[in-house]
Amino acid sequence: MPGRIVGRGVGPVVGRGxxxxxxxxxxxxxxxxxxxxxAGVLEGTVAAGGWGLSLLPVHCAAKGRAAGALGAGRWRRVWGAGGGERRDGGEEGG
Structure with a gap:
């Protein structure tokens, strides 16, 4: 195909550009x-806008898709159960 970059899609190249x-x-x-x-307002706006964008958490992912994310009830299980004992008096088995 003419115009195709070998081994890469055009999207990453355009994004980097x-x-x-x-x-x-x-x-x-x-x-x-x-x-x-x-220098005036235009330069100040561009500089402040770029700096402000750098503060955004652009590398965040949804908790369910994040690598190594903990489950929603983890702390309740750790602090509420206390040492392998269930609230109903039985032992946790595994």
């Missing part, structure tokens, strides 16, 4: 704010 492009725009704004006497 967009990320690099936006990073370059952010650095342009930050450097202009630091060194150019005529």
């Amino acid at each position: 967009v990320a690099v492009g936006l990073g370059m725009v952010w650095w342009w704004a930050v450097l202009r704010l630091a060194f150019a006497p005529g």
Whole structure:
């Protein structure tokens, strides 16, 4: 197929290109704010927006899909049962 990148889809390549492009725009704004006497609202908005986006937890996943996630009632089982004994008086078996 013409135009196909071997071993990769086009999506990851485009995504990285967009990320690099936006990073370059952010650095342009930050450097202009630091060194150019005529920098103003546009540069400040781009710099503040990029910094604000960096605070978002973009690597979060739903608890059910996260690797190593603990079940919903884990702490209730640990603190409520107390040492392998069930509340109804029986022993937990395994």
